[in-house]
Structure formats: structure tokens, C-alpha cells
Amino acid sequence: MLSQSVYTLINQQNGNLSFKVFEFDNSSYFDHIQRNNYFTIIIINSGQGLAKVDLNEYVFEENTMFAFYPYQPFMLSSEGSLVGVCIQFHHDFFCIYRHHKEIAANGILFNNIYEQPFIRLDQNNKITLMNIVREIVNELKMEALRKDEVLVSYLKIFLVLATRIKLEQQSVDQTRTIGTKQLTIVQNLRNAIEENFRIKHSASDYAKILHVTPIALSRVTKNHFNITLSDLITERIIVEAKRELYLTDKTVKEIAYELGYEDEYYFSRVFKGKTDISPQFYRENIGFNRGAS
Incomplete structure (x- = not known):
């Protein structure tokens, strides 16, 4: 999937994490309660298990994408292998609240009290999102001018496309499950x-x-x-x-x-x-x- 396992961008002013992408091949990263002070996006490429989010539990399978906001409690457990990629970014790097009108992500992907905190990815959607992840990793590997601005642009595109997917699924799911x-x-x-x-x-x-x-x-x-x-x-x-x-x-x-x-x-x-x-x-x-x- 990605050539190496972990890529990070550190805020040079305070030394805190700004942006991070990493691969995982088991559930040990998320098998205990997480309360991160940054946004977390997790794409499950293979494996299945149980997600505990806030006070709720959800069964998930491969080709699932989770989106968690800062300090939202969550954990993922799986009896078998769990393989995927995780993106994490801090408010200081990209503020969902300030950009929510541009990307329509706040209240849909994150902080959404009305819907489940994940979307299902078909093969085309998964390929599209993973291609963006690869571009993000390539940018993180480079020592180039204005790297943070390029990463923000890729992140915006990723969030817009993920939001579109979730909106489509909400419409279909509601029609199927509710009279x-x-x-x-x-x-x-x-x-x-x-x-x-x-x-x-x-x-x-x-x-x-x-x-x-x-x-x-x-x-x-x-x-x-x-x-x-x-x-x-x-x-x-x-x-x-x-x-x-x-x-x-x-x-x-x-x-x-x-x-x-x-x-x-x-x-x-x-x-x-x-x-x-x-x-x-x-x-x-x-x-x-x-x-x-």
C-alpha cells in the first residue's frame, strides 16, 4: 500500500503533531480507549470487528472508513488481523470548524450526533481515497516549499469526497431502514x-x-x-x-x-x-x- 509505515509533520513552533499517516496490520493500535486531541480517520482495508464509540457499539467489516473528532472516545477490537491506514491531524493544522462551509464535513463526517461514525467504501471510492492518501505520503516524504499548504489542499479534497460518499449512503440507508x-x-x-x-x-x-x-x-x-x-x-x-x-x-x-x-x-x-x-x-x-x- 504505502512504501513505509509512518509519516509525520511536526509543528515547528510547539513541537506538537500536526499531521500523521501510518499503516497498521493488527488491532493493537486501537484496542484500548482512544481520547486523542486531534482528528482521526481510519480506513479498514481488511479484517472485521467491533467498534465502541461514545456509548454505542458497531460491527464493522473491511472497506470501512471511520472519522473521529478530538477527545471522542473510541476503540476497535478484532479477533483476527486488522489491516489499514490511519490519518491524524490537529486543529492547529486544519480547523474543521473554520472550513466546514467549504467542505461540509463538520456535522457530517465529524461531530455528527445523527449518524453512525463510519462509511462503507465500494472499490471505486476506496481506490479514489487511497490515491489521495498516496499523494499525501509522497508530499510528506519531500523536503519542499510550502508542504503544509499542499497537504491541506489534499486533505480538503479527501474530506469533500468522503463527505459526498456519506451523504449518498445516508439517503439510501434511511430509505431502506425507516418507514x-x-x-x-x-x-x-x-x-x-x-x-x-x-x-x-x-x-x-x-x-x-x-x-x-x-x-x-x-x-x-x-x-x-x-x-x-x-x-x-x-x-x-x-x-x-x-x-x-x-x-x-x-x-x-x-x-x-x-x-x-x-x-x-x-x-x-x-x-x-x-x-x-x-x-x-x-x-x-x-x-x-x-x-x-
């Missing part, structure tokens, strides 16, 4: 959460908005998203909190208030309960203050 009535409820629920998550935090609020019983809405939510409605609402709040912590200099108290929490300490407990780190720790390691330093 028309349930699909309407799911879409209406998504819209309602997007419009109201800053002020409405309870499952009963959304049942009222959609004019369905809380039990019926909870059942549809569990069947489609594999998490409770309360968790779905909270995870959307966390996504927005991360964006604010990364992109702005607002205090944690200000962000909490804008997201409907009058008590910033309660908000911090909710944030830490979902991410295992505090909002301040997230900002210091990923967000605005770090980027400004």
Missing part, C-alpha cells in the same frame, strides 16, 4: 433540535413540538439513533459548546448562558459527563486561547 412516517418524525425531530436546543433541553419539550407522545418519540429515537432522546439533545448542545470554545473568546459562563444554562458549573458537569474533560481544559488544549497563542 415513511418514522422518517418524517426523525427529520422533524432533527429540525426541532436544531431550532430549539439552546432553550429546550427536555425530551418532553420535543414531544410537544412534534405532537407525538414522549413514549412514541423515544422509541423512534432509540430505533434510529441508538441513543436516548435526552442524550441526543445533550450531544447537540456539546457540539455547539465545542464550536464556541474553539472559535470565540467568550467565557464558559457566557457560552453556558447562551446554551440555556444559568448555572455555569452545572453546564461544566454536563460537558464533562459527555467528554470526560472540562470546558476549560478543552479550550486550553484545542480552542481559542491555544489558537491565539
Whole structure:
């Protein structure tokens, strides 16, 4: 696949990892909980196993691509060999939040509370993405001018193509697995959460908005998203909190208030309960203050 196993680009200002590509031929790299402070993309070329992501479990096979955002807990286990390639990049190198309008990746590939964290690759898609990976590796091997800009360009292309694949699969999968009535409820629920998550935090609020019983809405939510409605609402709040912590200099108290929490300490407990780190720790390691330093 690739001529050597590991290629990296280091941030010369702080010595941290900016970009990394490596091959793996077993599951030992990912067979324990990962909480990386960078984005991780994993393409499984052969093998199968079980992925544990956040609070959910997914069975995966070969020709699967995972996409994990910073500090998202995940692990991959496999009884047999697991062969593939991994791409990792830091916020300081490429900010998904700043480029999300260009590549439409944030909320689709990463930080997507509505869909499973992987896509299936057919042979053509896999060849296309792996060709880009090879170009990335060739660039990492060179000592050339503006290497980081070339790598960002390749990464953008990779993310755009991967996003297209996922959008196509979402449309097909929904049509196959959900009846028309349930699909309407799911879409209406998504819209309602997007419009109201800053002020409405309870499952009963959304049942009222959609004019369905809380039990019926909870059942549809569990069947489609594999998490409770309360968790779905909270995870959307966390996504927005991360964006604010990364992109702005607002205090944690200000962000909490804008997201409907009058008590910033309660908000911090909710944030830490979902991410295992505090909002301040997230900002210091990923967000605005770090980027400004």
C-alpha cells in the first residue's frame, strides 16, 4: 500500500503533531480507549470487528472508513488481523470548524450526533481515497516549499469526497431502514433540535413540538439513533459548546448562558459527563486561547 509505515509533520513552533499517516496490520493500535486531541480517520482495508464509540457499539467489516473528532472516545477490537491506514491531524493544522462551509464535513463526517461514525467504501471510492492518501505520503516524504499548504489542499479534497460518499449512503440507508412516517418524525425531530436546543433541553419539550407522545418519540429515537432522546439533545448542545470554545473568546459562563444554562458549573458537569474533560481544559488544549497563542 504505502512504501513505509509512518509519516509525520511536526509543528515547528510547539513541537506538537500536526499531521500523521501510518499503516497498521493488527488491532493493537486501537484496542484500548482512544481520547486523542486531534482528528482521526481510519480506513479498514481488511479484517472485521467491533467498534465502541461514545456509548454505542458497531460491527464493522473491511472497506470501512471511520472519522473521529478530538477527545471522542473510541476503540476497535478484532479477533483476527486488522489491516489499514490511519490519518491524524490537529486543529492547529486544519480547523474543521473554520472550513466546514467549504467542505461540509463538520456535522457530517465529524461531530455528527445523527449518524453512525463510519462509511462503507465500494472499490471505486476506496481506490479514489487511497490515491489521495498516496499523494499525501509522497508530499510528506519531500523536503519542499510550502508542504503544509499542499497537504491541506489534499486533505480538503479527501474530506469533500468522503463527505459526498456519506451523504449518498445516508439517503439510501434511511430509505431502506425507516418507514415513511418514522422518517418524517426523525427529520422533524432533527429540525426541532436544531431550532430549539439552546432553550429546550427536555425530551418532553420535543414531544410537544412534534405532537407525538414522549413514549412514541423515544422509541423512534432509540430505533434510529441508538441513543436516548435526552442524550441526543445533550450531544447537540456539546457540539455547539465545542464550536464556541474553539472559535470565540467568550467565557464558559457566557457560552453556558447562551446554551440555556444559568448555572455555569452545572453546564461544566454536563460537558464533562459527555467528554470526560472540562470546558476549560478543552479550550486550553484545542480552542481559542491555544489558537491565539
